[in-house]
Amino acid sequence: MDRFLSNAVNRIDSKGRVSVPAHFRSVVQKRGFTELYALRALDIPAMDVGGLDLLDRYEERIAQEDPFLQTADDMSFFVHGDGTFLKLDQDGRITVTDFLREHTGITTDVAFVGRGLFFQIWEPERLKAHGQEVRARLLKLRQAAGSGVTAGQSAGSGVTAGQSE
Amino acid sequence: MDRFLSNAVNRIDSKGRVSVPAHFRSVVQKRGFTELYALRALDIPAMDVGGLDLLDRYEERIAQEDPFLQTADDMSFFVHGDGTFLKLDQDGRITVTDFLREHTGITTDVAFVGRGLFFQIWEPERLKAHGQEVRARLLKLRQAAGSGVTAGQSAGSGVTAGQSE
DNA sequence: TATTCGCCCATGGTACCCCATAGATCAAAT
DNA sequence: ATTTGATCTATGGGGTACCATGGGCGAATA
Secondary structure, eight states: OOSBOSEEEEEOOTTSEEEOOHHHHHHHHHTTOSSEEEEEOSSSSOEEEEOHHHHHHHHHHHHHSOTTSHHHHHHHIIIIISEEEEOOOTTSEEEOOHHHHHHHOOSSEEEEEEOBSSEEEEOHHHHHHHHHHHHHHHHHHHHHHOTTHHHHHGGGTOHHHHHOO | OOSBOSEEEEEOOTTSEEEOOHHHHHHHHHTTOSSEEEEEOSSSSOEEEEOHHHHHHHHHHHHHSOTTSHHHHHHHHHHHHTOEEEOOOTTSEEEOOHHHHHHHOOSSEEEEEEOBSSEEEEOHHHHHHHHHHHHHHHHHHHHHTOTTHHHHHHHTOOSSSOOOO
């Protein structure tokens, strides 16, 4: 399997390090990532983490915009300014910096959530709350639109698969 | 990686010096910048810092304007008249001049923000405020983008709509 | 002369390397 | 099925190199 799947909660040690789940590490290796790129998610207190391809994809998107309009500038500000590299140490751990803590609210434990081509980092309690919100939204969506909706909507999303515990 | 990424806040010492983040310095070297140019960003209290290519970028923008309009002349004046060199000392520090302070509002601390091919210098509090504005605009953009976005929105991740796959 | 600027070194903190260990997981064997 | 043993994984800690920061000093400048 070369997709990020399932989720796990690990503890931050006294030096501020936390193990990336072994399964995720093997995916990272299989996909040939040498560095991890982490980005603050827009409207949720989580970091999106992936390989350089994640960054490439964003930069391609930015390139489509008129480089002198505000939108392109905003996007670059977001992708470059609110992004960072996470270095895996030799034991497969990352250092949880203030930058990560600030956006996520992480203090002592880190939740890792597989999302297919990338994964996310959460503060465990907030993840739980968010999971319930997502579930409620999906339920409402299905009830509103009838039976065929689930398949049609989840086509480009991966939410239904990745979020379930 | 040879792009300016992530952000950091460093303190100005009693001599008016501040360290450029080590990661940025390595990018400067990798990209072969022999000198750093600092230009006033157009509509924000920040300095754009980069190599010669930074000037090219600005001039390209000016070229887009009608040369008979005042805008082009204003821009040229602004860019060429208000640029400086930033000299890195042996320990990778730059001196924060009054010129920098004036445009940015910097007093005791400097925020460095990666922007891909260049980086920016901000007063930390103003940066934070600007970041919130940018995020709000991007969020609005995504919500306005239409139906395909719904899934991407719960996926919570990026500027682009189709997040996974 | 007074001030600034560039170069040098010192230091505390942090990030990274290496190794150790307890618990979990899995396999084979009884 | 239970037990036993080998491997894998998360976690802890020691040591080291790097980095941000502070300060000294001499040369250039005003």
